[in-house]
Amino acid sequence: MQHGKYRFIAGFLALPVILYAVFVISPFVQAIYYSFTDWTGLSSDFTMVGFKNYNWLLHDDLFWKAVGHNVVLLLVVPLVTLGLGLFFAFMLNVGGRGRKNAAVSGVRGSSLYKVIYFFPQVLSIAIVALLFQFTYNPRNGAINSFLDGVGLDSLQQQWLADPKLALWCLMAVMVWSNVGFYVVLFSAGMSSIPRDFYEAALLDGANRIKTFFKITLPLLWDTVQTGWIYMGIIALDAFAVVQIMTVGPGGPADSTQVMGYYVYTKTFHDGQAGRATTIGVAMLIVTLIFAVIVTRLGRRERLEY
Numbered sequence: 001m002q003h004g005k006y007r008f009i010a011g012f013l014a015l016p017v018i019l020y021a022v023f024v025i026s027p028f029v030q031a032i033y034y035s036f037t038d039w040t041g042l043s044s045d046f047t048m049v050g051f052k053n054y055n056w057l058l059h060d061d062l063f064w065k066a067v068g069h070n071v072v073l074l075l076v077v078p079l080v081t082l083g084l085g086l087f088f089a090f091m092l093n094v095g096g097r098g099r100k101n102a103a104v105s106g107v108r109g110s111s112l113y114k115v116i117y118f119f120p121q122v123l124s125i126a127i128v129a130l131l132f133q134f135t136y137n138p139r140n141g142a143i144n145s146f147l148d149g150v151g152l153d154s155l156q157q158q159w160l161a162d163p164k165l166a167l168w169c170l171m172a173v174m175v176w177s178n179v180g181f182y183v184v185l186f187s188a189g190m191s192s193i194p195r196d197f198y199e200a201a202l203l204d205g206a207n208r209i210k211t212f213f214k215i216t217l218p219l220l221w222d223t224v225q226t227g228w229i230y231m232g233i234i235a236l237d238a239f240a241v242v243q244i245m246t247v248g249p250g251g252p253a254d255s256t257q258v259m260g261y262y263v264y265t266k267t268f269h270d271g272q273a274g275r276a277t278t279i280g281v282a283m284l285i286v287t288l289i290f291a292v293i294v295t296r297l298g299r300r301e302r303l304e305y
Contacts, residue, residue, distance in 0.1 A: 035054070136160050161252055228294050
């Protein structure tokens with residue numbers, strides 16, 4: 001009986017495992033292999049160069065500049081996105097005034113707000129980046145036009161053309177395009193938390209801030225941790241917004257260069273696919289390290305309710 005059960009499980013999982021190995025594991029293995037070659041990406045002829053590409057990577061200033069920008073994105077984008085997602089979700093579900101027969105409730109019209117927050121998710125990142133490129137336009141963009149209309153023309157900036165502002169402009173777009181998903185995700189988690197917990201805390205004199213940190217956040221911690229890893233992966237990529245929005249792209253003065261776009265440059269502009277796959281391997285290593293760190297630092301006792 002047990003033998004038949006395991007055979008059934010193996011047969012059920014065989015096809016998904018094979019597909020995962022072919023379309024996920026195999027490309028990773030091939031990328032690692034090509035990182036030890038001088039492959040151009042356009043020819044089937046290449047030779048093994050050993051660790052020459054990795055030695056180049058360690059001494060390439062532009063790569064380390066791109067790593068620095070990705071680290072900034074990694075620290076800022078997930079923190080701001082998840083922070084805003086938690087805040088808005090808490091307000092929509094618990095932040096309203098108590099109504100009849102309910103000690104806690106969300107704000108009025110919370111269902112409509114969820115739809116509005118989620119709206120950016122129906123747009124592809126390419127469309128979002130293109131819309132914000134027009135928004136940041138220094139001549140007739142929405143931001144500078146608004147500042148001029150309210151008499152604050154002194155605050156007008158060359159948003160994407162200023163090396164000090166360009167990366168922050170990209171981060172604002174990444175936060176705007178992702179925060180709505182986490183508002184809905186965290187709202188779903190909060191709606192499953194028994195209201196009795198909040199009512200008991202309020203009866204004991206706890207305010208909304210304490211209930212958030214003592215009840216809501218601990219019970220949503222697993223979801224927050226998963227979201228942090230997911231947002232970290234998005235921050236380590238950032239290819240689309242750099243490709244579409246920035247000067248160069250990657251500019252001005254390489255101020256928005258990231259590892260994802262550097263892979264594209266090395267492959268299609270410089271014809272150095274071997275070095276590009278080396279950068280890809282570095283991205284894989286950084287992503288795995290980030291996921292392990294977040295998982296270990298965020299490990300805590302699971303709360304059941």
